Amino acid sequence: MNPRRILAIAYKETLQVWRDPRSLAIALLMPLMQMVLLGYGISLDIKHVPLCLYDQENSQTSREMLQDFTASGWFKTAAILGSNRAVRAAMDNATCIGALVIPVNFSRVLAQTGQAQVQAVFDGTDANTTNIATGYAQGVIAQTAATFARRWDAQHGVRPPTAGSINLQSRVWYNETLDSRNFIIPGVVAIILALVGAQLTSLTVAREWERGTMEQLISTPVTSTELLIGKLSPYFLIGLLDAAFCLLTAAFWFQVPFRGSVLTLILTTALFGIVVMGIGYLLSVRIHNQLGASQIALMLTMLPIAMLSGYTFPLDQMPAAIRAISFLVYARYYVTLLRDEFLKGSSLAEMASSIAALLAYAVAVLWLAARAFRKRLD
Amino acid sequence: MNTAPAVIAQGLTKKFGTFTAVDHLDLEIAKGEVAGFIGPNGAGKSTTIRLLCGLLRPTSGSASVAGYDIVRQPDIVRLHIGYMSQKFSLYGDLTVHENLRFFAGIYQVPRPQIPERIAFAVSMAGLEGREGALVRTLAGGWKQRLALGCAILHRPPVLFLDEPTSGVEPEARRRFWDLIHTLAVDGVTILVSTHYMDEAEYCNRIALIDAGRLIALGSPGELRRHELGGQLFELACPILGATLAAARQAPGVIEAAIFADKLHVLLRAGTSGEALLAHLATQGMEAGPIRAILPSLEDVFVQLVSRRQKVGP
Incomplete structure (x- = not known):
């Protein structure tokens, strides 16, 4: 692994994103739009x-x-x-x-x-x-x-134990205001990060194949690991910035209470970012055209996350078989972690299993991605 | 400095399914040579170059470039080659300077040397003052020269250029070949493919390729003098068709063909032009004058291909 080659690729990739309106829109506008749309548009609350x-x-x-x-x-x-x-x-x-x-x-x-x-x-x-x-x-x-x-x-002057009870009593934990937004917004952050991360990276290698620049690139001494790191690092930074924007909006604009540790939040977000971007990169390496790769990336991220991450539809109310499938959906761990951090303020020990699952995914995806790229045309 | 050949191919073969793109190719290119791959589209020129660059894995046979095996040490091979693919493959959304900077980084050109190398590549491509222009805005000839500039930033001892001049106007083509020769003078071994026969004359050595096979190898002069196995004559005659038919039957004639308003007749060594005229006269054909000519590379190529087709592969 050569740092200069990684740096050269990362710099080139940054320039290309900067000059590509489509990538730029995904990187900068999508989080904003999604945050507004999903943050305001989706609400399980009923008023009046x-x-x-x-x-x-x-x-x-x-x-x-x-x-x-x-x-x-x-x-x-x-x-x-x-x-x-x-x-x-x-x-x-x-x-x-x-x-x-x-x-x-x-x-x-x-x-x-x-x-x-x-x-x-x-x-x-x-x-x-x-x-x-x-x-x-x-x-x-x-x-x-x-x-x-x-x-x-x-x-x-005295209070009998039963005084002032009008029968119905319920207590709500974590979300005292009964505001479903607090429940949804952390999930929205996950969905945006997955969408942006996988979309951007799904274009990156496919674009080189499509434009014919890949043939030149693979005739150079660059290795597949250097390509992976060089190409993903700018997107990783963009993803972290987007995540920071979404998380700050969640905490300060939508006033979702935050009770966890910022450091854990950053670490888990980085892990999730690696997973989604690794998946986008894998697709891009395998599918040599941008449209195909980005469509499949959309299907692999948006659908399972919307349905099976517990972001809107509570997992514990699903049939056991579907709940079992949801364990495969990497996003459920991040959604769970986000809720733990925002609403519950869980301890590290309580989140350990979710973090471990996410970490396992990150390692597996990176391993596959580093091996997927072949420096050959056949 | 050792004198081992820069490129050696032995029985190099590449099949795509049932199609054989490169068929048992044997080739040696000496250091500092400008070797031309000549042949029609689909002859296997690009496939051969891609095999030698390590971009394709050979079905059988072996090859080494700059002393390194293309199958076992492809990454070391890549350190020692420059490659320009047939399709333009620089980044159109990057500027001239950014493209050069990128490849300088990829090839690990020592940092202190980068400005000088980039300046050289820019001046070689004739792009002074346009370093900040997006590459997609450049015209074909400049793009090609810039691509060459990117491919030689790391001073590779071996350079593979796949149809570098296709789609480039004649003046720009000529300038491009000047560049190639400048590099060759510095000791770079260059393998360049083209389907322009006139460009073959610029090469030290030519490999004629057809249907994946090497059908002739030599300097342009050698090919023109010896490959045909006879002496080529140009024969003027009033009635082309009938004279052609008669000439083909004449003794000592290997091959005859119409060339513009004259006939090109290949005579076996020892048969003179006068003997042919005399034979034609006995057939009642009036023909002449006849003169010995040096065949063009195109003559050679056409002759060799048609002969191969008659004999069968």
Whole structure:
């Protein structure tokens, strides 16, 4: 391995990227576009769920509770109804997808025992929305309950263990704001890095074959390892810059909480970068035209990452067979690591298995890539 | 300085599937020689050069370049050669200087020597003042000379040029050959392929190649004098067709062909032009005058190829 040859290739490659509008767009514009598109466009959150209200009691307490619901922003009042039959009708004709029924003795029971019940009915056709909306409803009720508990304290001076509980209670870990963006954005970073990395590198060797410059290059003493390192290093730096941009945007623009170590984040990102770029390079070496290589790179990165990395579709809800396949998708480890670092602040020991998997991939891909290139025409 | 040949090929053969591109080629090129590969398109010239550069693996046979085996030591061979492929293969999106700088790095030209070598290559290509121009904006002749400049940055002892002048206008071709001879004077061994017969005259030695086989090897003079196995005559005559038919039947005639408005007749050694005229006169053919001429390389090539086809491979 000769550092001068590696440097010559790296410099040449940098000049070519700089002068190639297509590569430049992939390197600079794609991360920005994807970050905006995926960051804002994809959201599993539901806002302003149309909710019907049937307040059988119509007391001050019950009105306060309804007030909490509309003030949350998650629900909007679709209609105020006066009978169970009206609730049924409103659900049937989809005026609302949920109804909140406050029983006639709600405030009285609450005042006497410190506990009460409210009934929430949801349209089960859209299971996903219902799930989420139920979660939101619990959140609002918990909030109302807390207010009652404080009031109870003030009035009675003592707090019975059960005071201020309105039945439904759930707790959400890591993502207290129930904002699915926090869950998605780290995955978006992975997808962008994979897309940009594999796309750029899938062009690099194929371009030489396509333009006939490869024949000259392989008649020189350059070795396949020098070519690999020389060609990948500029893209690796570009990839790290792109990653830094995406991660900073995630943390500061989208306000995804970051609880891990920056050093671990950089190291795992570098590992992932090596894997995706190595795959792009491998394709480029094998497929001698730019279009073919970049199309296959897209298929090998985008599809499995979108589907099987756990970036949007939670892996633990998939059938066992598909979950087994997902272990082959290198991106799942990085997505997992990103969430560990951003949301959980996991320790190194907790992330060790994911890091090991990524490292194994990186080593394997580099090994294959270094061997794939043959300095012959036949 | 040892005097071993710069290029040796023994039984060099390359098959692509059932097609034999290079067929048991034996060749030796001495140091400092300008050797020409002449032959029609598809004769196997490029394949031979690629084999010698280590870009293709021979099906059988062996070859060495600058003393190194092309199969066992391809990377050492690559250190000692410069190669210019048939298709232009510099980076069009890099400037003249950037291309030169790139190949200087790849060939590990010692750093202190880089500016001087690049300056030499630029002046050789006649590109002074255009070092900053993107290579794709250059005209054909300049591109070719720049490609040559890139191929000799590391001062290789052996240079392979595959149809370096194809698609280049005549004046630029002539300048290119001047460059080749300048390099040869400095002791560089040069193997150059071309399908321009007139360029063959610039070579010290010529290998005529057809259908993957070496059909003649020698200096242009040798080939013209000896390869045909007879003396070539130019015969003027009023009725070309009938005279040609009669001449082919005449004793001592190896071959006869129409050449423009005259006949070219190859006579066996010992047969005189006058004897042919006398024979034709007995057939009632009026012909003359007749004079001995030196065949062009094209004559030689056409004769040798058609003879091979008659005999069969």
